């Protein structure tokens with residue numbers, strides 16, 4: 001059995017394997033020369049008191065002790081097995097498909113977007129202020145919104161599934177093993193595309209199917225039971241359908257609504273992206289440290305209550321870039337990502353506030369349960385109108401935003417399509433701009449230097465969560481009135497982020513398996 005040691009080290013000590021191996025040997029009272037392997041099982045940085053320390057938990061293997069095997073998964077062949085349609089190849093859809101294979105069912109994945117390589121070209125076109133392909137962009141395509149995302153793998157919903165298995169699955173498909181022990185694991189937008197392509201390859205090599213450029217346009221429902229899906233005129237029959245289309249597919253909600261599938265409006269969150277120079281965030285978070293070269297780009301996580309409404313930072317990307325995440329040209333939507341080495345000179349984060357059902361009650365009469373979607377669209381389109389042509393985004397210096405002044409100039413930003421000066425409070429819904437201003441002022445008091453005109457806010461951060469839920473039974477995970485339909489992932493309202501979507505996809509696959517098994521027993525009686 002390996003021995004476990006926990007060390008608290010300076011950043012420089014933690015970066016040197018010789019130093020921490022010697023420290024581990026001293027702690028265990030063994031000779032360093034007897035150590036065969038030191039494996040990091042947990043690493044976190046504690047920067048709370050200004051002088052950052054690194055907490056390292058190590059497993060120490062002495063000579064002749066069996067060492068841990070590398071991560072490995074065996075996926076059985078599912079050729080000829082019962083087909084299950086999976087709509088969407090984002091984290092929820094991909095992990096649902098992998099789990100279906102483990103359970104001996106054959107996933108047939110339909111993805112409206114393109115494979116990673118052609119998708120990369122479409123994204124480059126968006127960044128060059130070119131056209132936006134409504135089926136191939138930052139949200140749609142192989143790997144879903146997760147592919148060109150930041151790839152932070154932290155989740156609050158570890159209890160909803162096997163978190164470690166999800167990380168191991170990513171390692172098996174090409175992620176760095178570091179994600180298995182970092183307290184805040186991160187893959188990076190440069191590495192994710194290869195990983196998602198490898199996952200799709202696993203699905204097809206096991207006998208499943210992945211069809212790119214196939215947008216689901218309808219469901220075949222007979223007597224309240226789903227029998228298949230339509231992609232245009234083509235009908236594909238399936239024993240069950242997992243719908244994992246993400247929160248940007250407005251047309252899917254409309255199609256389900258028109259087909260009589262019950263949906264529910266839900267609260268969500270909206271706001272702006274904020275961007276500071278990374279050096280400024282480092283100097284705030286790592287004040288007092290003379291070892292910053294051994295520390296990663298600093299991050300923050302902020303939350304406050306303003307007038308009874310929550311305001312919080314979301315998806316913080318140290319050393320990252322702001323990106324245009326809209327799915328059509330009438331919107332301005334921003335998000336953030338960072339490469340694996342987090343080496344850009346900018347630090348960005350979403351700053352969002354709650355949007356409650358009562359905030360879009362006025363749209364209910366016209367849009368019913370899709371009122372939140374209509375509200376989101378209105379704000380995204382207002383941002384577009386105030387952001388200039390193509391993908392340029394409306395922006396304001398942060399102190400000017402809080403002070404209610406239009407910015408005469410803007411600092412340089414990471415957002416490649418460019419920004420134009422706009423007084424955001426003139427077109428954001430007043431409850432959003434007021435909450436954000438109050439929240440940023442509070443954050444500035446907690447993190448001295450945060451509220452500065454060196455930073456900008458850019459509009460809008462609107463795709464943090466979905467404004468519509470596709471209901472499902474808590475036990476069967478099936479839509480209550482539509483047998484065989486399994487809503488899953490972020491778009492259905494059951495996840496927020498890569499890992500929680502992946503875990504929810506796995507849960508949906510488990511539920512499909514139970515359903516198919518019960519149906520099979522019922523039909524063969």
Ligand SMILES: Cc1cc2nc3c(=O)[nH]c(=O)nc-3n(C[C@H](O)[C@H](O)[C@H](O)COP(=O)(O)OP(=O)(O)OC[C@H]3O[C@@H](n4cnc5c(N)ncnc54)[C@H](O)[C@@H]3O)c2cc1C
Pocket residue numbers: 087088089090091092093110111112113138139140141142143144145146147148149150151152153154214215216217244245246247248249252315323325335336337488489490491495496497498499501
């Ligand atoms: C720039 C950016 C950065 C992000 N950074 C992070 C991060 O660091 N950490 C994190 O946890 N999360 C991050 N996210 C969020 C994360 O990507 C999502 O939470 C996650 O991808 C949701 O997974 P999903 O499978 O539910 O949906 P999605 O990833 O949205 O996938 C849905 C898929 O369904 C497809 N689809 C839609 N309609 C149809 C149809 N009719 N027919 C067929 N296919 C369809 C879409 O093309 C898409 O590929 C980021 C998102 C973006 C855009």
